Amino acid sequence: MMRLKRIEAARFGRLFDATLGPLGDGLTVVLGPNEAGKSSFTALVRSVLYGFPTERSVSERPYLSEAGTREGRLVFESAEGEWVVERVAGVRGGPVSVRALRGPERPDLLAEVTGGVSEQAFKVVFGFGLAEMALIEHSRGSDDDIIARLYAAGAGLSVSPQEVRAALEAEAGELYRPRGSKPVINALAAEARRLRTEIGDLERAGAELAGERERLRELSTELEAARVRRDELAVRHRTLAEEARVLGALEDEVHEYESTLLGLRRAARTAAEDVASIVVDEAALELASEVGALADDLSSFRRAQEGVREAREQATTAASARDALFAEAGLTPAEGAAVDTSPATREGVREWSERLVAAAHRERSAADERDRTGAEAEALRATAPVPVPQAAVPAGGAGLLPWALVAVVGAVLSGLGAFTGQWVVAGAGLLLAGLGVVMAARARAAAPSAASGHDAERQAERLRELERRAEQARLLADTAAQTAADERLAWQEWRAGRGLAAASDPASAGRVVDLVAQARRSESDRVAAEARLEREQDQVEGYLARARVLAEVLAMPEPADPDAAVATVARMRERVDAAREARLARESAAERAASARERVAETEERQASAVERAQELIARLGVEGGLAELRASAEQAEIDARVAAERFDALNAECASLEERVGQRERDHSMGERRLELESVRERIGERAERYVELQLAARLLEQAQERYERERQPDVVREAERVFAAITGDVYPRLTVPLGGSAIEVFDASSRAKDTARLSTGTAEQLYLALRLALIGQLDAVGPGLPVLMDDVFANFDPERKLGAAAAVAELARSRQVVMFTCHPETAALLTEADPGAATLTLDRC
Amino acid sequence: MAEPLVFVHAADLHLDAPFRRVDAADRRVREACVEATFAAFDRIVGVCLERDAAFLVIAGDAYDTADRSFRAQNRFRAAAERLAEAGIRVFVAGGNHDPVLASATPLEMPGNVHVFSAGEVERVAFPDEDDPRCVLYGRSYGRARETSNLARGYRRAATDPFAIGVLHANVGGDDRYEPYAPCSLEDLRAAGMDYWALGHIHQHQELSKDPPVVFPGSPQGLDPNEVGGHGCVVVTVAPNGSPTLEFVETGQLVWERLAVDLTEADTADDVLSAVREACERARTGAGGRPVLLRLELLGRTGAHGVLARGALVDELVAEVRAEQLTAEPWVWLDRVTDHTRPVIDLERIRGGADFAAEVVRIADAIDHDSASAMVGEVLEPLQSSVRDLDLELDAAVVVERARDRVLDALLAGEEGR
Incomplete structure (x- = not known):
């Protein structure tokens, strides 16, 4: 069994490094004078177990120490060992530690020792003095209702049924109170009433909506009627207005016709006057085509005039050119006429020119050869020592023979040309023959001469050759001269036969032929010009004659010459044009006049028609007052239609406004939402009400159980208190009751007269409280198993007789739980040691 | 034809x-x-x-x-x-x-x-x-x-x-x-x-x-x-x-009611995830149409206590509504009903002799008529003052839920003791 062995005060109030102990296993009586620290040790035990009070605590004494931070230790002991619980003042009561002085570590020792006992319960039940005696009753109904805890403890419960009941009722009270407003159900009920009011309003609005819908229906009917009337009046107005417009238009039409007729008649007269006043040149009009033709031919006439002038000039120019060409050719026109200028003549002249040139050339060449070979032979003869026989002279070199052949071929060609008349071939053959001869001679001459004998021989040979050649050249020269003379003679005959006798050579003949040909072309030009002159002249004369005829017919002056004819024709055209314009003007005037007459007729007809229609309309409408009356009717109809339209618009606006209002209300979800909100509130009310009923039933169940329990099964603890109290009071008060409901504790005397504690003396009341504590602690074996009971002079107000009873009761408790009794009264200590001879006794000196 | x-x-x-x-x-x-x-x-x-x-x-x-x-x-x-x-x-x-x-x-x-x-x-x-x-x-x-x-x-x-x-x-x-x-x-x-x-x-x-x-x-x-x-x-x-x-x-909005089993849920986050998952399920099954969704939270769950604490469901609904409306098609979380139960062994409690057992026995003793009468009694002031109350409650179920609520509150700290 755990017990408190020592109480050590390091620093606590007046106590400084003070130790109380060793304490007995049962009762320990601590005797000490006032200010010896008895209360301090009791408070120190509570502080070490539950924490030091704060330094500023006003609810209980803090026991500050001048020596420093408060600190204390409790040494517990059991069969298993010894442990110290140590605490130093600090935050939240100060840190506490448990260490083993002997035996195993028991870190949970503090919880084991105090198990189930709150600080307040300790203060009231386990460690108390006179000041706390009454708390056991005064705390009733509060959380620290020690009486209720007695029941709870006695009933095997951890909490007080009374507390539970109070909590249930409190929770129920938060849900509903009959005349409350804040509890949840009360508030929800108010919310529901508010929603019902709103829904009622909405329903009334709904009823109004029905009325408005009815009104809307009526309005729609009215609106339709107004629409019909408006439309009818509008139609009537439009009809009358249209008819008034038509009648007005007819009248306007009639007036307009009158005005038109005036103008038309005036125009007809004017046109007739114009017809009468316009004179037309009929003669000019009759000859208009001829004048037109004349005018059209005027350009031809002018070109003919120009042609006359040009032809005349051309004839003159050509005659002059012809004469000049003949003169240049040295011929008279008659001689010129005899010249043959044909192409054959021109070809003949050219050929003759070549033949004569060739013949002259051959003649000169042959002569030159003759002269040269003669000179060479002469020169050789003069230098040659011995005349070299011709035969001794060896034949020339190898070049002689070819050249001799060339000479033969040339001669043959020349003969053939002459025979065939191919003078060019003949000339060429001649030249070739000459060339062959010359070259053969040179070849011969170039042959090496024999020296001395041989040279002389060769030189003689050469001389012979030269002489032969000279002879041959002379023969050829003679032949060529003869040939040239023959050619010239033939030329003379040829040109005489072609009228070219005056031309001595082919060149002159050719030039004469050209000049004569040109002269002949000039003559031809002249003849052509003369012919054109005649044609143009005829044309001019013809035109002039036509102009003169027309001028005569038109009584106009005849043109004296072609130049005057142009002006005459222009005047004729002007006259014709004027005549035509006059005729058109007269025709136009006549048409205007006719048209005006037709339109007059038409307009008169239309006017008559309009008048007739207007009369018919007036007759149909029955408006004797005519247009004025009709217009007045139309104006009235317009006013009526406007009034009807305004009425319709007003109704339409009212209808639209109502429709909008009705539609808005109909679209409004408020009713649905309010209903749902009400459902929500009702649901919440139901839910809370269910909980409320459950809580109330729970409280009632508890109440019934309490009543039955109190009635049938007085708790042992109360019975034990009753026994202890009777013992202390010497059976003056054999009974007591501790009602569960929190009402006052009552004691009963031997006559069963009840007294509540207020009517008891202080001492008796304290005896009652002591009895209750002792009974309670006696029942709490498992509660606070290591806690000693510390009493601080609680017998102070007891009379000696009751002190004795109380001492006996304390001694009895000390048999089951450690008790420490502090007292400053030696007689009390003596009583206690007498009651419990085994009690330990300790003394304290004044601090 | x-x-x-x-x-x-x-x-x-x-x-x-x-x-x-x-x-x-x-x-x-x-x-x-x-x-x-x-x-x-x-x-x-x-x-x-x-x-x-x-x-x-x-x-x-x-x-x-x-x-x-x-x-x-x-x-x-x-x-x-x-x-x-x-x-x-x-x-x-x-x-x-x-x-x-x-x-x-x-x-x-x-x-x-x-x-x-x-x-x-x-x-x-x-x-x-x-x-x-x-x-x-x-x-x-x-x-x-x-x-x-x-x-x-x-x-x-x-x-x-x-x-x-x-x-x-x-x-x-x-x-x-x-x-x-x-x-x-x-x-x-x-x-x-x-x-x-x-x-x-x-x-x-x-x-x-x-x-x-x-x-x-x-x-x-x-x-x-x-x-x-x-x-x-x-x-x-x-x-x-x-x-x-x-x-x-032809429906344009789909009504859907889904049950969400929160047996495995312990925290508010677990509940939120389950609700979101249910919304997704509803959206997936709606064929592309918006959904009006009601969820019933069921199961004996560690999250019951969290849900029973007043406004959590309301806050959860508000949060999920906001996020589900941003998706397409949207899902409107119309209502979330918390019908979860605390994780308690009712039979064990019923067989006990403590206060909780007393509560269970009292609830058990309430027959249908009594339950209806109790519900009617509680509802009477509500119905007289709140017109819009339309509750169709199964009184027996309400009593059960009330019992569970009491047990849940009474036993909330039991594990810690």
Whole structure:
């Protein structure tokens, strides 16, 4: 069994490094004078177990120490060992530690020792003095209702049924109170009433909506009627207005016709006057085509005039050119006429020119050869020592023979040309023959001469050759001269036969032929010009004659010459044009006049028609007052239609406004939402009400159980208190009751007269409280198993007789739980040691 | 019949009806609830259009009230106009919520809407009398509390190619619903119809296969008890006159009630996790639609004490509501009822001799009448001052819960002692 062995005060109030102990296993009586620290040790035990009070605590004494931070230790002991619980003042009561002085570590020792006992319960039940005696009753109904805890403890419960009941009722009270407003159900009920009011309003609005819908229906009917009337009046107005417009238009039409007729008649007269006043040149009009033709031919006439002038000039120019060409050719026109200028003549002249040139050339060449070979032979003869026989002279070199052949071929060609008349071939053959001869001679001459004998021989040979050649050249020269003379003679005959006798050579003949040909072309030009002159002249004369005829017919002056004819024709055209314009003007005037007459007729007809229609309309409408009356009717109809339209618009606006209002209300979800909100509130009310009923039933169940329990099964603890109290009071008060409901504790005397504690003396009341504590602690074996009971002079107000009873009761408790009794009264200590001879006794000196 | 005849059978639209017993504290939820009946009807119209239905039959209670809110009529008319555009006719019978009253001033409906008369069973050939493909027999209620057996007035003609009976009635005395137009299945069979299009019962039911006697249920669940699927029935009548039925869900909001076993829970966090998990379960099972969820917390649990401490459930609901509304589709935690029990051995306590045993014995001794009396006594002041109290309590259960609550409080610290 755990017990408190020592109480050590390091620093606590007046106590400084003070130790109380060793304490007995049962009762320990601590005797000490006032200010010896008895209360301090009791408070120190509570502080070490539950924490030091704060330094500023006003609810209980803090026991500050001048020596420093408060600190204390409790040494517990059991069969298993010894442990110290140590605490130093600090935050939240100060840190506490448990260490083993002997035996195993028991870190949970503090919880084991105090198990189930709150600080307040300790203060009231386990460690108390006179000041706390009454708390056991005064705390009733509060959380620290020690009486209720007695029941709870006695009933095997951890909490007080009374507390539970109070909590249930409190929770129920938060849900509903009959005349409350804040509890949840009360508030929800108010919310529901508010929603019902709103829904009622909405329903009334709904009823109004029905009325408005009815009104809307009526309005729609009215609106339709107004629409019909408006439309009818509008139609009537439009009809009358249209008819008034038509009648007005007819009248306007009639007036307009009158005005038109005036103008038309005036125009007809004017046109007739114009017809009468316009004179037309009929003669000019009759000859208009001829004048037109004349005018059209005027350009031809002018070109003919120009042609006359040009032809005349051309004839003159050509005659002059012809004469000049003949003169240049040295011929008279008659001689010129005899010249043959044909192409054959021109070809003949050219050929003759070549033949004569060739013949002259051959003649000169042959002569030159003759002269040269003669000179060479002469020169050789003069230098040659011995005349070299011709035969001794060896034949020339190898070049002689070819050249001799060339000479033969040339001669043959020349003969053939002459025979065939191919003078060019003949000339060429001649030249070739000459060339062959010359070259053969040179070849011969170039042959090496024999020296001395041989040279002389060769030189003689050469001389012979030269002489032969000279002879041959002379023969050829003679032949060529003869040939040239023959050619010239033939030329003379040829040109005489072609009228070219005056031309001595082919060149002159050719030039004469050209000049004569040109002269002949000039003559031809002249003849052509003369012919054109005649044609143009005829044309001019013809035109002039036509102009003169027309001028005569038109009584106009005849043109004296072609130049005057142009002006005459222009005047004729002007006259014709004027005549035509006059005729058109007269025709136009006549048409205007006719048209005006037709339109007059038409307009008169239309006017008559309009008048007739207007009369018919007036007759149909029955408006004797005519247009004025009709217009007045139309104006009235317009006013009526406007009034009807305004009425319709007003109704339409009212209808639209109502429709909008009705539609808005109909679209409004408020009713649905309010209903749902009400459902929500009702649901919440139901839910809370269910909980409320459950809580109330729970409280009632508890109440019934309490009543039955109190009635049938007085708790042992109360019975034990009753026994202890009777013992202390010497059976003056054999009974007591501790009602569960929190009402006052009552004691009963031997006559069963009840007294509540207020009517008891202080001492008796304290005896009652002591009895209750002792009974309670006696029942709490498992509660606070290591806690000693510390009493601080609680017998102070007891009379000696009751002190004795109380001492006996304390001694009895000390048999089951450690008790420490502090007292400053030696007689009390003596009583206690007498009651419990085994009690330990300790003394304290004044601090 | 040359080709199948398709029609849609709906009933109990309760247009503009407020949801009952819902704590729709959030505006978004409230708006969804207000709109839900209309949205469900719009879905029915969509089904008609998608299935190319020949007509739509509404077997009573199209409106929630006899005066037919203008809003409801207006939405009905708009829907009927949509159907009219597609050439789909609408046959309507008035039920106990929307009897055909002379005093009512309904909006003018488009020409495709036919409301059966209230005086007698009306016969309408579809599409016309000259060449009918089917014949509808229907009768509206002339008063809200119609207690006569209207089914007996129905009789098909022998020449009808396919006969459809349209009636709002309580068949077989279903005590969950008002006993209006009471009749038996035999009464209906006797009429010789090929299909009975019924209304009044809000859960989809097929009372008979041959002939089909069908309650399509309400298109939208209207209170926490109307859980499960809600919709309409698409009927396809084969050329040989054999009907095939298909139930199509139209509910826009799903009511769900789930039990949450907290046996393993010890802390508030455990409870929160379990509630969240239940919300997820509800969301997953709702087919993409928002859910109005009620949870019942059950089990002997260490968390009972935590839950019993006043405002925890309220705080938990507030927190879960806030987070569940942010998800899509949202889940509205309408109510969480704590029916958990403390972890106590009742038999052991009952056999004891202490105060707790006394409490148990007292509770045991309270019989049903006494419990009702106790509950009535507690409720009396509440009921007298709070008009909006509509409690349906099982007094015995309440006593049990009260007992457990007491025991829980009394024994809360027992383990510590």
